Amino acid sequence: MAITCNEGYHQIAHLGTGVAGGTAFTYVAIGTSTGQTAASTTLATETAASGLARAAATCTVETTTVTSDTMQWYKVWTAGASATITEWGVFNNAVKDAGGMLMYAELSPSAAVVSSDTLTITGKCALKAG
Amino acid sequence: MAEEPKPPEKKEESNAGTFIVRDKDGNIKQTGVLK
Numbered sequence: 001m002a003i004t005c006n007e008g009y010h011q012i013a014h015l016g017t018g019v020a021g022g023t024a025f026t027y028v029a030i031g032t033s034t035g036q037t038a039a040s041t042t043l044a045t046e047t048a049a050s051g052l053a054r055a056a057a058t059c060t061v062e063t064t065t066v067t068s069d070t071m072q073w074y075k076v077w078t079a080g081a082s083a084t085i086t087e088w089g090v091f092n093n094a095v096k097d098a099g100g101m102l103m104y105a106e107l108s109p110s111a112a113v114v115s116s117d118t119l120t121i122t123g124k125c126a127l128k129a130g
Numbered sequence: 131m132a133e134e135p136k137p138p139e140k141k142e143e144s145n146a147g148t149f150i151v152r153d154k155d156g157n158i159k160q161t162g163v164l165k
């Protein structure tokens with residue numbers, strides 16, 4: 001199950017109130033291991049393989065239950081080499097293994113790509129009452 | 131009389147996602163979900 005990470009709550013609270021300390025989550029990364037938890041701040045094994053490195057996402061606001069209650073990140077990677085992708089995360093920093101992680105998920109099943117394949121991932125995180 | 135247990139509340143998935151792998155010609159090779 002996709003999880004919202006502890007650092008994500010922290011940063012979103014700051015962004016929502018305007019209190020200094022929040023940075024928008026506009027980058028996505030993929031990796032080749034699994035098992036991260038809400039306390040994690042990085043992917044288990046973030047990849048920097050050709051074409052598959054962390055990058056800015058197309059960020060939009062979507063609707064799940066209440067109008068405009070959902071953050072969405074969309075990214076298309078074009079693989080420059082073979083890889084088996086098993087994890088994905090949303091970050092507020094462009095640098096590999098740096099910054100805060102808002103959300104973490106594992107791919108089911110894992111995604112096997114070879115050179116010139118594209119991997120398109122769309123991830124969503126909805127704000128909910130209660 | 132004992133109350134019957136209630137079925138678990140169905141929760142809407144708030145964190146979710148999907149992925150698609152395509153070959154160089156745009157043909158779909160694989161699809162899946164984020165979980």
